[in-house]
Amino acid sequence: MNWLQIKWNSIHTKLLTTYLLLITLASSLMAGYILWSFYDYFIETRRVEMQNWSRALTESVADALEENNRERVQLLVQRYGAVETITIRVFNTKGQLEATSNPKQDSKVKNWMEVPGVRVALEKQEAHGVAKGVLSNDDRLFSAQPIVRKSKLLGALRTSISLQQFQRQFAIIKWTVLGTLGFTLIVCTLISERLARNLSRPIQTMKNFAIRLGNGHFGEKLQIRKKSNELDQLALELNRMSERLASLDQERRAFLANVSHELRTPISNVLVTVEALRNGAATDPTVSDRFFQNVENETKRLSRLINDLLDLGRLEAGVTLLEKQSILLSPLIARAVRTVETRMQKLQISTQVNIAELQIQGDSERLLQVFLNLLDNAIKHSPPNSHICITGYREGKQAVVKISDQGEGIKDNDLPHIFEQFYTGDRSRKGQGVGLGLAIAKRIIETHGGSINVSSKVGTGSTFTINLLLEK
Ligand SMILES: Nc1ncnc2c1ncn2[C@@H]1O[C@H](COP(=O)(O)OP(=O)(O)OP(=O)(O)O)[C@@H](O)[C@H]1O
Ligand SMILES: [Mg+2]
Numbered sequence: 001m002n003w004l005q006i007k008w009n010s011i012h013t014k015l016l017t018t019y020l021l022l023i024t025l026a027s028s029l030m031a032g033y034i035l036w037s038f039y040d041y042f043i044e045t046r047r048v049e050m051q052n053w054s055r056a057l058t059e060s061v062a063d064a065l066e067e068n069n070r071e072r073v074q075l076l077v078q079r080y081g082a083v084e085t086i087t088i089r090v091f092n093t094k095g096q097l098e099a100t101s102n103p104k105q106d107s108k109v110k111n112w113m114e115v116p117g118v119r120v121a122l123e124k125q126e127a128h129g130v131a132k133g134v135l136s137n138d139d140r141l142f143s144a145q146p147i148v149r150k151s152k153l154l155g156a157l158r159t160s161i162s163l164q165q166f167q168r169q170f171a172i173i174k175w176t177v178l179g180t181l182g183f184t185l186i187v188c189t190l191i192s193e194r195l196a197r198n199l200s201r202p203i204q205t206m207k208n209f210a211i212r213l214g215n216g217h218f219g220e221k222l223q224i225r226k227k228s229n230e231l232d233q234l235a236l237e238l239n240r241m242s243e244r245l246a247s248l249d250q251e252r253r254a255f256l257a258n259v260s261h262e263l264r265t266p267i268s269n270v271l272v273t274v275e276a277l278r279n280g281a282a283t284d285p286t287v288s289d290r291f292f293q294n295v296e297n298e299t300k301r302l303s304r305l306i307n308d309l310l311d312l313g314r315l316e317a318g319v320t321l322l323e324k325q326s327i328l329l330s331p332l333i334a335r336a337v338r339t340v341e342t343r344m345q346k347l348q349i350s351t352q353v354n355i356a357e358l359q360i361q362g363d364s365e366r367l368l369q370v371f372l373n374l375l376d377n378a379i380k381h382s383p384p385n386s387h388i389c390i391t392g393y394r395e396g397k398q399a400v401v402k403i404s405d406q407g408e409g410i411k412d413n414d415l416p417h418i419f420e421q422f423y424t425g426d427r428s429r430k431g432q433g434v435g436l437g438l439a440i441a442k443r444i445i446e447t448h449g450g451s452i453n454v455s456s457k458v459g460t461g462s463t464f465t466i467n468l469l470l471e472k
Contacts, residue, residue, distance in 0.1 A: 012200035019192035024185060031181045035174055042166060043141065047128055050143050054088075054159040058145045061090055065147060065154045074099045084162060087140075090147070091156045095122055098155060105135050117144030121156035124148060130163065139163045202231045209238060219246030258422040262305055262434045266298040273298075308436040311369075312421065315443040322363040322447060326471055329392055329399060330355035332364055336371035337390070340379060348384045355392035358399040359471045366444045370452075373437035374403045374464050380433070381407035381462070394470065401466045409458040418454065 057080060064072035073090055081088040081101020089106065090098040095113045100106045113119050115134055117127035121144035128143040142160035146153060209222055220242055222235045273291045282288045314320040330353075337351055344351065378388045386406040393400055410418060414425040419442045424435040445452045449469055456462035 010200065011203055012196050015196035015199060016192055019196065020185075020189060023188045023192070027181055027184055027188075031177050035177055038173065039170060042170075043130070046141055046161070046166075047143070050141065050159060050161060051126075051128060054143050054145055054157060057088070057159070058147055058157045061157055062147045062149050062154060065090075066149050070098070077101050085165075086162075087134075087160050089158045091118060091122070091158070093122065093153050093155055095119070095156075109134060115158070117142050117158055118156060120144060121146045121158065122153070124153060131160075133160070133162070139167065199231075202235065206231075206235060206238060209242075213238075213242055213245065218242055218249050255421060258434075259309060262422070263302070266302045266305070269298045270295050270302075305434055305436075308434070308440060312436060312440055312443065315440065315447060318447075320366075320447070322366060324361050324363055326359060327362055327364045327367070329358040329360060329401065332368055333371055333390060333392065333401070336368055336375055339372060340375050343379060344388075347379065347382070349379060349382050350387050352387055352389045353391075355390070355401070356394055358392055358394060358401075360399055360448075360468050361471050362448050362468065363444075367448070370441040370444050370466070371401075371403075373441045376433075377437060377464075378403060378405040378407065378462075381405060383407065395467075397470050399468045399470050401468075402463055404461055404463040406461040409460055410454070410456040410462055411458060415454065415456060419452075 057076065060076055061073055064070075064076065077088045077090060077099040078101055080086070083102065087100070087102050089100045089112075091112060092098050095118060097106060097109075097112055109115075113122075116129065116131040120127035124146045126143070126145055128141075130139055130141055132138070133140050140160040140162050142158060144156060144158040147155045147157055205222065209220070212220060221239050224232055224235050224239070226232060273294050277288060277291050281291055311320075333353060333355055337353060375388070382388060382405045388406075389402075389404045391402050410425060414423075417423045418425065419438045420435075421439040422435040423439075424433060442452050445466055445468070451467045453465045453467075454462060455465070
C-alpha cells in the first residue's frame, strides 16, 4: 500500500502521466479529424457526382416516359446500371416499379414506398443519403429524383451505388492511421519516460542528499554536470549549503574545544595552588601571599572569560537587546581612557584624544566595552613610552573613530583572522588573552549597523577604524 502510494505520488509518475495524457489526447484528436474529413470528402464528392449524373439520366428517362416508350426506359436503366455496384430504378407516380437494372432481386420487394428517397421524390423533391441496400445488407449511397415534364410528375428515378469497395479501402486507411497512432504513442511513451526520468532523477538525488544533510553528513557534494537549469542551480545552492554547514560545524567544534581548553587552564591552576596551600605552603607568608594572589588572578580571569562567552553567545543569538539612546562619543571615549589610565601610566604610555562632536544612536555600555577592548589590545601591544592616538571625525553621514598604537603591529597572515573567536596572533605569549575581545567588539559594532576594520604594519603599529551612522 505504502509502496503504491509513493509510486503514484512520485514526480516521475505525475510527469509521465501528464505527458501521456497530452500526447494521447492530441494524437487521437488529430487522427479522428483526419479520418472524419477523409470520409466526409469522399462521400460528398461521390454524392455530387452521382446527383449530376442521375439528373442527366432523369432527363433521358423523362423523354422516353413522355413518349410512353417503356422499352427505351428499360434499355436506359439496363445500360447505366451495373450488377451489385450501381442500381437504377424507375417508379411510376404510384410508386410501382417501372424498370430496374436488377430485375431478379427487385421482384421480391413488395412496398417500394418504404425504400428511402422514393416517397420524397414522388413528392417532387430530390433526396439523397446513405442507407442499407434494399435487399442486401451493405451500405449504399442513394439519390432519388422526381421525373417531371411540364410541371407534370411522370415518376421517380432512384440510383444507388454500393459503398462496400470504399468501406474496404477506408478500413485499411483506418487501421493504418490507428497503427501509426499506436506506434506514435509507444515512441512518445519511451521519450516521455526518458524526459520524466531526466527530470525526476536529479530531484530524487537531491532529496537523498538533503536527507543525508539532515542526518549530519555535512560537506558532501552533489555532482553537477552543467550549470544551466533551475535544478542545477538548486543543486549548486545545496552544495553551498552543505559547505556552509560543514564550516559552521567545524567552527562549533573548534569553539567548544577552545572553550573547554580555556576553562580548564585556570581551573587546574587554582586546584594546584589550593592543593599546595593545603600541603603546607600557607605557613610561609610570602609564598602563601603569592599563591593567594595567583588564585585571585585565575578566578578573575575565569570570571572574565565566562562573562565574555556569555556576551558573545547572546550577541550571536541576537538575544541582546541594545538599549539605544542618543549618545555623544567624546565623553564615552574619555570614560574608556579614564578606566585604563593607571595601567597606561604604569607602562608610560600616553594618549592623544581628539574627538569632534559626534552624536549617534547606540547602547553606551556596549560601545564602552568596544573601546575598552580596543584600548586593552593597544596597551598590551604597545612598547613603553609610546603613544596611543584616538581621533574621531565626521565623514558624510558616518562617525569615524580611529584608535592607533605604535606597537609591534599584526602580521599579514594574522590580519584576516583577528576578529575570529579565540584567535590570538602570538600563540607563544600565553596568558595575554583568549582572543575574544575583537570578536565581541565586531559583533557589537555590527549590531549597531556599523563596521570595524584594521590596518597594520609590523614594527610601526596598528590602527582600528570604527564606522557608525551619525544621528544627525
Ligand atoms: N593593537 C594591536 N596590536 C597588535 N596586535 C593586536 C592588536 N589588537 C589585536 N591584536 C592581535 O589580535 C589578536 C586578537 O585580539 P583579541 O582582542 O580578539 O584577543 P586578545 O586580546 O588576545 O584576547 P582578549 O581580548 O580576549 O583578552 C590578539 O591576540 C593579537 O594578536
Ligand atoms: Mg583583546
